[in-house]
Amino acid sequence: MHKILKPQHLLSKKPNLTHFFSSKTPIPLPYGTETNDPSYKDIPKPVRDKSERKPYVTPMKVLIKRAKEEKEARKLKPCRMLENPPDNGLLVPQLVPVAYQVYEAREVLLSGISKLVKVIPVQKCRFCHELHIGHVGHEIRTCTGPGSGMRSSTHVWRKGRVHDVVFSPKSYHLYDRVGKPRVVHDESRRVPRIPAIVELCIQAGVDLEKHPTKRRTKPVYSIEGRIVDFEQAKESDENEHNLHDENLDPLMGSDLGTKFDEARNFIVDKETDPLEESQEGVTDLREISIGTMESWFKMISGAKKIMEKYGVLTCGYCPEVQVGPKGHKVRMCKATKHQHRDGLHAWQEATIDDLVAPNYVWHVRDTNGLPLDNKLKRYYGKAPAVVELCVQAGAPVPDQYRSMMRLDVVPPDRDEVDLVA
Template identity: 65%
Template sequence: MRATITSSKRYLLKRLPHHLIPTLSFASETWPAPAASVDDGFPYSDVPKPKRRNSERKPYVTPMKALIERAKAEREARKAQPCRVLEEPPENGLLVPELVEVARRVYQARGSLLFGLSQLVRVIPVLRCRLCNEVHIGYIGHEIRTCTGPESFSRNAMHVWTRGGVQDVVFFPKCFHLYDRVGKPRVGHDERFSVPRIPAIVELCIQAGLDLEKYPTKRRTKPVYCIEGRIVDFESVVKEDETERQHFFENDKPFVNSSSMLTQPIEKVQILLENNISHLDQLSDEERNKLRDLSKHTLDSWIEMTSGAKKIMEKYTVNTCGYCPEVQVGPKGHKLRMCKASKHQSRNGLHAWQEATLDDLVIPNYVWHVEDLNGPALNNNLKRYYGKAPAVVELCVHSGTPVPDQYSSMMRLDVVSPDRDEVDLVA
């Protein structure tokens, strides 16, 4: 339905309420006005929106109102029952039985993922910007002007590309390893050099039931007590039987050898790598099939790792700083005065801890989706037609793996981007 506003009826606009005026429009527009999108300035609804300012805090996973109500309920429960036994794991120090096997599979999938990516990056080029954190999968870097590095204004925000590696495809932030996540959940500032730091996803698996001989952790058989908000453990400290621990670690050896799942496809593609083949056009059909098998196993490891970690995070708490990438697995964040982000002076260098998401635990490095690696570079004027995907998914897709269903809309596979000379002809 279209409505034309004539000069004889313009006086009606002045008599309408102010909030109704935007619903009317001139002859070239429709009435009523179409509903606005979720965010017109950021059209990729499937991709997490980047922070606009360094002073902007990460969004809360749980609304602040719900957090306040939860804190009030816990305070009332402590007043009603000052001394009580914590019944629900893992808050009581015990493991969640159904998540022990999930933690082992996540740890194995992480090792398989890194092992597969180390082979794929030797065939599919990975580029990174020298001056910022931008990553691109392809032979030629894109021309989208999104560089925020030093003196980017003098280059019109163009990126300066160089060869990247596995650490640019996926990044695992580190956190402090907790020997007793319930009895001593925080690491002090003076302990920052004595407590080891390991990848946060590995620490999450350890707290969920994975046993690694290099990183011991305390396992309880009885729940702990909560006395006026403080955790008290009355369980007697008994030295564990060395033979039992040795048997426990021997059962975990298949999970430490995380590359076993990829042994067969890696052996098939090893000849391809020894011949220094660095372009897909140089591969035969048989070699392409071998590379496809390798990428499929790698993508399966990525999906298994992320889905398993997300399931564990529903029970085990992971905290992140609201202003910087620091993460800490455990009931509380550490007390190190190392935050250099916005408003750190008012916090005396302490981190502003809040609930973390999966992207805080495993940083996926979203990249622009390229349909043809041999095609021209992505144009800045056509960036609204391009999709995005995690660098792991983009790398595996160009190696021959079909696009997973959960990433198809994010990659905008149903959008046909116009040519460079057709930009002015597209609405």
Template identity: 60%
Template sequence: MHRRILSEIYSVKKSISDRISIRTLISGGGVEVDDGDPLYTDVPRPLRKKSQRKPYQTPMKVLVQRAKQEREARKANPCRRLEESPDNGLLVPELIEVAHRVFRAKESLLLGISKLLHFVPVLRCRHCFEVHIGKTGHEIRTCTGPNSGFRSSKHEWRKGRASDVIYFPKCFHLHDRVLKPRVIHDERRATKRIPAILELCIQAGLNIEKYPTKRRTKPVYNIEGRIVDFEPETNNEEDNSFEKVESLIGTIDSNEEEDDQEVISVSTLASWNEMLLGTKKLMEKYKVHTCGYCPEVQVGPKGHKVRMCKSSKHQSRDGLHAWQEATMDDLVVPNYVWHVVNHRDVRPLDNNLKRFYGKAPAAVELCVQNGAPIPEEYRSMMRVDVVRPGRDEVDLVA
């Protein structure tokens, strides 16, 4: 009798766990499950420890095969002119306008975020980098700052800024990305550091007076593995693209001042999507590298040689970075935050119900709480279709 009851209880628990695993309510890691919904994406969580290296975007076998092919092509033709852009030093014509759109979208996004902070505040933990969008900080115990064990991993919230919503890592600005693709350690103080997404736009065709870069009209040559430029030094006249961008941003600013909260949030979310779409197109042609152990990024054919890595195993590399192919999240850090279904509810999120809460990039969550519709690509991640039990039903949850 008891065995039959226990077997029935076990079968019920197994069916419940199978149902939960289908929706991936508990386990994370960006899992995509096809259970009737198109590409159900779970809440992204860190897949590695700090001591582990980031996963390669391209398999190592493919990288080794490419290196062998390049070496064989170099031996077969030691002196050749590079024809493919941007490796030959020329711009990709169809991506010049994309670079301008990405820059305009980035500036419009920052402008919209600064306006939306007047309606919905941003909170940041005093001890870690956790960010929350809303008037009341959550009670989910995920703090990893100093002495977090004495606080039971609880956060201590303070008022945040626009830089806490979205973060653009910086990299070294390259004046000549072909002949001088690397910054050595002794040049670290003399070389400017700018946001990596801005450096990507500059290398793709955006001209800014403060950050000059060399533009070529003829492709370079590859002689026994070394890049040689036979084009004479000329002072190329810069176009007025930067002034046009600034004037356009000024018109956007003046027009949006008359709009309400919902209109600003919708336009800000559109700028976010346009920036990500354009950045993805640029990264398909222009190389971006990141360190395998730390958040450092560098836009260009190669990573720099500045000995500034302080992550795991940096002693064996003498402080040099372990460069590899970067992803979109390395260039534009999404900064995922907990999703609040009803932002007018002043009650904080309960730690016992954290497996029912979804997440979203901080910029998307800020726009949604200000009235923008939830984008389709983030609905699954924000767990909109998950029914959340009440606080008095926490003990009844299996």
């Protein structure tokens, strides 16, 4: 016969708390905290602590495994010819037109912002990096600059400039990204620094007279991890002074160089510039804002494609960026624990936000209304400074930033703050 448990026996049995509090037990989340919409973007998180390192794009375990595999490959075959571009010194043919598109889009973007800033003012805090688009600065207390405690974190506004809207860190220009990928500390004054997005376009195939770079026609070799260029050994001493010009001639004479030249001419001649069209016939501010926003998205999407092949590194503690396979050795880092690194940067893989900072600003719905209130900041949305500037100039709101700008949230009035739950 089966024994029937009495209620007191049931109460005496202890529940399995280990199973209840284990990570395998699914805990239902409240309604509205999850979303399956891939286009949903929330307001970016606050600025991280200065002592905290940037998150790794690739997990550390994957990086360690990749380094071990490369080490084993060098042991099995010490001398080998690198086959895959751009590691072998050659260009990626598919990315050359993309590089020209990114470079042209950047020029159009800066030209459009310079025109929009004359109509829609840009406010910049004197003590921190906060930016605001509008005639009057907001009253949200988020200043972290010097003396912010005495001002209750209130911003002190001044007139902003074009480069405040689109901030692109500078990178050392590499003449030979494979043969000499690093800039040492003694060369920091002699090597020019240019915007990182421009350096990325140059390494991907854009030719600029002000910033020459070496173009190879044959791949390089790797001997026990060291890059050896046999093409350079065959050249005479007289040709080394004009190395850039001589490397361009055989490249442009080949079929590959012809494709590069055709792609460049097609982009420069055939691609329509929305700002030039507006200058010819339409002088509407809305047309300029639409063209500026299109060039912004074109530059961002093209830079992402190039970064999949060409390496871009950033410091884990400061905004420094270096375009190339390796980071430089200039001792200029002043971030956390720089004394332990002797001023060297802690290099890691960069993201598109490190290459072109979006610079998020608060979204202003009514440009003629009262300034944004600090008590209502949880009802306000944000957007990149370029997007906010173009939207205030008349451009339509992009779909990918509708959720971030919180257009579906109705903020209460200032006298209704205490009545809202």
